[in-house]
Amino acid sequence: MPIRLAIVDGHTLTRYGLKELIAQHSDIEIVAECTSATDASLVIGTVLPDVVTVDVTLPDGNGLQLAREFRDCYANLGIVILTSHGEDDVLFRALETGASAFVAKTAPVEEVLVAIRHAAVAALSFTASGLAVALARRRTVQEQIALSPREMAVLRLLRDGMSIPAIATAMFISKSTAKTYVARLYEKLGAANRAQALMTAIRYGLIRYEDEVPSAGPAHRIHRAKLRSNPRMPSPAGAVGGMSVVLLRRRSGHPCGRMIATG
Secondary structure (H helix, E strand, C coil): CCEEEEEECCCHHHHHHHHHHHCCCCCEEEEEEECCHHHHHHHHHHHCCCEEEEECEECCEEHHHHHHHHHHHCCCCEEEEEECCCCHHHHHHHHHHCCCEEEECCCCHHHHHHHHHHHHHCCCEEEECCHHHHHHHHHHHHHHHCCCHHHHHHHHHHHCCCCHHHHHHHHCCCHHHHHHHHHHHHHHHCCCCHHHHHHHHHHCCCCCHHHHCCCCCHHHCCCCCCCCCCCCCCCCCCEECCEEEEEEEEECCEEEEEEEEEC
């Protein structure tokens, strides 16, 4: 039984390339094509594919937010993030959505096929080329920044939109002390203002991306459908086609889950 694939991408050339690639492999069939987040939110609930590929940048929304909503609604749906952006922070944001795989559009075609097949059998795990290296880079940067518990508390309050006087009140410290903490935090993060500090903190995993970015508007809400059971058996953690794998376990209140093991 072939893997039923849906494509969500605003670029005609990308959709054409994927269709040409899939046509050469009998174990995968394309059952839907969407050009926007709005279309995808309607179509996926009707077609119920095994796997969906989602571009990070869509004409009417954020592909990562759409992937998060897919994971909330369809527990066994394989989600492959396709992107022109190969930065570490985009990779980790994809991981946090609960996606199954992350592939650059410049990757070899075999890597795209491996990601789709992986997503079909292990929807709740995550695979990406260079994941282990990216994790190592993030750990190194976090160790170099080395925020104290008080500085982390200030960072979270800044994330919540608090002013320096409000931070002082919340932490039971003087305004001058709160100002010193904020200045020290900016210095460690190499930031000149709150926005830069928060984006740097997101990039290096000090705070979560979804804590700072609101969910998509009503136009992108997915029509919930009965969750499909996936008859395909999940694969163990480790390497899949040369790509690192992280097993995920869903936890209450968070669509991504917790990292259990890395390959």
